[in-house]
Amino acid sequence: MDRRTHRSNGSVAHESLRGQVDGVDFVEGDLRSVAASVANLLTGPNGKLDRQLVHGDGFCVLEEGNDFAFGFAVPSGFVGYLAIDDLRTGVTPSHRVVTMGAHVYPSRSIKTVPVMALPFGAQVAAVDQGDGFWRVADGYVPEQQVVSVGALEPDLAATALRFLGVPYLWGGDSNFGVDCSGLVHAALRAAGRDCPRDSDQQEAFFAPADGDLGRGDLVFWKGHVGIIVDGETLVHANGHHMATTVEPLALVAERIKAAEDKDITFYARPDTVS
Numbered sequence: 001m002d003r004r005t006h007r008s009n010g011s012v013a014h015e016s017l018r019g020q021v022d023g024v025d026f027v028e029g030d031l032r033s034v035a036a037s038v039a040n041l042l043t044g045p046n047g048k049l050d051r052q053l054v055h056g057d058g059f060c061v062l063e064e065g066n067d068f069a070f071g072f073a074v075p076s077g078f079v080g081y082l083a084i085d086d087l088r089t090g091v092t093p094s095h096r097v098v099t100m101g102a103h104v105y106p107s108r109s110i111k112t113v114p115v116m117a118l119p120f121g122a123q124v125a126a127v128d129q130g131d132g133f134w135r136v137a138d139g140y141v142p143e144q145q146v147v148s149v150g151a152l153e154p155d156l157a158a159t160a161l162r163f164l165g166v167p168y169l170w171g172g173d174s175n176f177g178v179d180c181s182g183l184v185h186a187a188l189r190a191a192g193r194d195c196p197r198d199s200d201q202q203e204a205f206f207a208p209a210d211g212d213l214g215r216g217d218l219v220f221w222k223g224h225v226g227i228i229v230d231g232e233t234l235v236h237a238n239g240h241h242m243a244t245t246v247e248p249l250a251l252v253a254e255r256i257k258a259a260e261d262k263d264i265t266f267y268a269r270p271d272t273v274s
Contacts, residue, residue: 003043003079004050004078004079004080004197004198004201005072005077005078005079006079007062007071007072007077007079008021008024009062009063009070010023010024011024011025011063012024012025012026012027012062012063012070013025013026013027013062014026014027014028014029014060014062014072015027015028027062027063029060029061029062029071029072030060030061030090031058031059031060031061031074031090032058032059032060032061032069032087032088032089032090033056033057033058033059033087033088033089033090033091033093034053034054034055034056034057034058034059034082034086034087035055035085035086035087035088035137035138036055036083036085036086037054037055037116037117037118037119037122037176038052038053038054038055038119038173038174038176039052039053039054039057039059039082039083039086039087040052040082040083040086040171041053041073041078041080041081041082041171042068042080042081042082043080043081044081045065045066045067045068045081046068047080047081049170049171050078050080050171051078051080051171051173051182051197051198052171052172052173052174052182053073053082053173054118054119054121054122054123054173054174055118055119055122055123055124056091056093056096056122056123056124057073057074057123058073058074058075058090059071059072059073059074059082059087060072060074061087064084067083067084067085068081068082068083068084069081069082069083069084069087073197075194076185076194076195076196076197078197088137091125091137092125093123093124093125093149094124094125094126094127094148094149095123095124095125095126095134095146095147095148095149096121096122096123096124096146096147096148096149097118097119097120097121097122097123097124097141097145097146098120098145098146098147098151098153099120099144099145100120100162100163100175101117101118101119101120101175101176102117102118102122102141102142102145102146103115103116103117103118103141103142104116104117104118104136104138104139104140104141105133105139105140105141106139106140107139107140108130108131108132108133108140110142115138115139116138116139118141119174119175119176120162120174120175120186120190121174121186121189121190123149124136124137124141124146125137126141126146129143132144134146150192152190152191152192153187153190153191154191154192155191155215155216156184156187156188156191156215156216156227156270157187157215157216157227157228157229157235159186159187159190159191160183160184160186160187160227160235160244161229161235161246163175163178163183163186163235163237163244164235164243164244164245164246165243165244166178166237166243166244167242167243168237168238168239168241168242168243168244169182170239172237173185173186173197174186178237178244179237180199180224180225180226180236180237180238181197181198181199181202181225182197182237183227183235183236183237183244184199184202184218184225184227185197185202187227188270193270195270199220199223199224199225200222200223202218202220202225202268203220203225203265203266203268206218206268206269206270207268207269208266208267208268208269209267209268209269210269212231213228213231213249213267214228214231214269215228215229215230215231216228216269216270216271217267217268217269217270218266218267218268218269218270219234219249219264219266219267220264220265220266220267220268221256221262221263221264221265222262222265223262224236224238224256224262226238226249226252228249229246232248232249232250233246233247233248233249234246234247234248234249234252236252238252240255240259
């Protein structure tokens, strides 16, 4: 049983587990949206950071208590606890932030104090376009900083390269801080591709890369993943530099082998799944 995907906390369980677990209440859950800029998904109430959700992400609440909601991210299915205050009634997003961050203003003017900052990939329900802004739930976003959710960025490496210099954060999922699998997850989502969040899950999800490595292929070690830029170069969020960097793949492999005695375990091509 993998707690990251097991939709039960011993008190309640999602209906999909009916017949598989006993002694719990089964519920369909209540689909909500992340209202915070970035919300921390924890292992328990006030627990450790597992991963993050960005503004507009879906979260199916199965149980509430002590200021936290237990449930799972939609669509990734990652299970954990979010602060109730970080959630709102579920909305259907129409646009996403395409720049490396955007500010939400209280009026249609950039010469006002921003209400909040949104990360790359944040999703919003945008209406009433005018004077260079879209109106969203919390204010107004400059129209240049959002695109339709259907406008995709298929080049995974190009998206990842936009994160260069972003600080490393274990469990991070945004340009405020990101880890290795979070970078892959963000790049794939921008391409319209949902995938598991953690590197071991991603390694099991994708089919192997055939032939020479190409741009957008993934390289895995136990506990680490990066994206191929040009066949010899890797972009990855890493704790060695505490940032997202571009390095020769051979150098990264040599360093990980020397420091952790880990070899490359898998090459994947996200165009196909296993």
